[in-house]
Amino acid sequence: MQYLIRFTQLHETFRLAEVKALAVLAGVDLKIISYSNESPFCLVEFPSDDAARAVIERSILAHSIYEHWGTAETLDDLHITIKRDTAHLWPLYVEPSFKLSIDSYRGSRSQKQKVALINSFSYLPFKGPILLSSPDNEFTLFEKWALEPVPEKKLSSPLEVHFGRLIAHSARDLISTFDLKKRDYISTTSMDSELALVTANIALAGPGKLFYDPFVGTGSFPVACAQFGSIVWGSDIDGRSMRGAGGKKSLLGNFRQYGLEKSLGGVFVSDLTNTPVRRARILDGILCDPPYGVREGLKVLGCRDPEKDVRSIERGKLMYRDPAFIPPKKPYSFLAMLDDILNFATDMLVDNGRLSFWMPTANDEDQEIAVPTHPCLEVVVVCTQVFNKWSRRLITYRRLPDSDVDLSALALRKKQEDEASGRSADDLNPFRRHYFRGFKSEQELLDTATLETNQLQI
Missing domain, CATH: 3.30.2130.30 (VC0802-like)
Incomplete structure (x- = not known):
């Protein structure tokens, strides 16, 4: 019909x-x-x-x-x-x-x-x-x-x-129900209710399913998935974003605001490269909006220079057990983060489980960041939200059954794992570099530099 x-x-x-x-x-x-x-x-x-x-x-x-x-x-x-x-x-x-x-x-x-x-x-x-x-x-x-x-x-x-x-x-009435303006606890990076709910739908959130957000922040995606009946977990490298001020002003408070606290499996402090999550294919979906590294460079736990490693023991006590201990962080490659997300999804998703994550890119074809791929994941759809000179894309993948995976391509990927190069935030993040250059082409940058040189000579 x-x-x-x-x-x-x-x-x-x-x-x-x-x-x-x-x-x-x-x-x-x-x-x-x-x-x-x-x-x-x-x-x-x-x-x-x-x-x-x-x-x-x-x-x-x-x-x-x-x-x-x-x-x-x-x-x-x-x-x-x-x-x-x-x-x-x-x-x-x-x-x-x-x-x-x-x-x-x-x-x-x-x-x-x-x-x-x-x-x-x-x-x-x-x-x-x-x-x-x-x-x-x-x-x-x-x-x-x-x-x-x-x-x-x-x-x-x-x-x-x-x-x-x-x-x-x-x-569509759910957009108003979960409107960020009515939510007790948000941050500057909280995903708006409409796109959070759409992301949950595209990722197939539903009753009895297990969903996880490794960059959970204030919980926009888990809240949306919980509304549709899923059991949700989340983690973030910055525990302050989840704890908030406690009570209503916290991630848990957001779930309580909507009566969804029973759908929250739990949250914990972790980064994706140092996760305590047991690698087992148990998740039905992974949703996230990873940091873009624009306002500050991306970081993961670890030391910038292993040869100058900080002391792990002081006065006979393991330092990480000190309540005041702040673990060291090192710069993180944006492209390596994308690969780590795909590798994590490959290890965690059930057959046909979905990974949906947001990724920024320049609108200029010469500066555009390609959609990352993995032999174990099939791209289902790429949706684009266009701004002025850049866009963000919601990329959704399906975890292929092992019988459908190209083993030769998988072996080649494992052999050619990219190593992050460079030490500065701009070296490690091409999107950040283009963002602060105003998404100008190399020729435009060269012309600007030549003009400035000529003006100085005059």
Whole structure:
């Protein structure tokens, strides 16, 4: 059966990824018939209303889904299509209450025009009462108008029209429920509620699943996964971000705020390269937003110069057991961190488990950071949120069963493990280097340096 999804016109590259992931999670077949990032309307096929409802009721980026009754370029053609293709459905809706509404995308209609449009469907033999609130069936005429037409050349009719019967609304109300402005404890890097929930959906968070965030911070991703029924864990190299001020102003306080504390398995202080987690393939999903190393260089536990190692024993006492002990840290390669995330996911995820993490990159192709790969992980989808001169991508992988792994590629990777080179934060992080150069090309930097030299000589 054909259905019409009414998306929100935001985060366009995430929309299909979320819907496809939810179809996998619900175990239903989904076929995309027509879709464009430029339109909020998507025509799909589901086996039944229940299947369509199961997917959309978990969606964050969709508004609703409708049983598709017709699509055309003009209203007259739409009426012809409806009369030709849906007459066999009309007897189902003769007696129940109903409502017919207008949704004009990029356009507007006066009340008089809306009434005229509704009356144009008078050939439908519906005899039940018209209820504006909670009707048994709700039908909607969708209009897609041209983008920002010049006032004196305003089109007299929309570019496209659709008609359908409402099946289900989405879960977009959760965005408000988990809004960071209402949350008791956040930091400057807390992921906003909408994208945290979308990430959890794409990673297939669901009841009975085990999820982990190795850069947990204030817990945005674990909170989102817990909302969908998962049991969650987290860790962070900086324990202060998790502890906060205690009580409500803490990661645990965030879970208590939403009544999700029973879904929190626990959190602990650790970095990814020195983790106490036992390497066993038990996790259904790993979600994270790793540090980008822009405001300060990336760090991991360890000594910058092993030959000048700090003392581990002082006055006969192991220093790390001192409550005031602060472990030393050393610079960390951004690219090495990406590889470490993939290696960790390979060791921890169950078959078909998902890794979803955010990664920054420059928009300039010459400065773009390639999507990291691993023989044991298949890239499912790459979604992009574009800013000015840089973007951040949500990259999602699927853990391949061992029988599907290319063993020769795996052996080659292990043999050619990259070693971090350089000692400064910029040496170890190409994104940081480009960020502070304003994402200028090498030629632009050379031209600027030449101009400054000439000015000094003058």
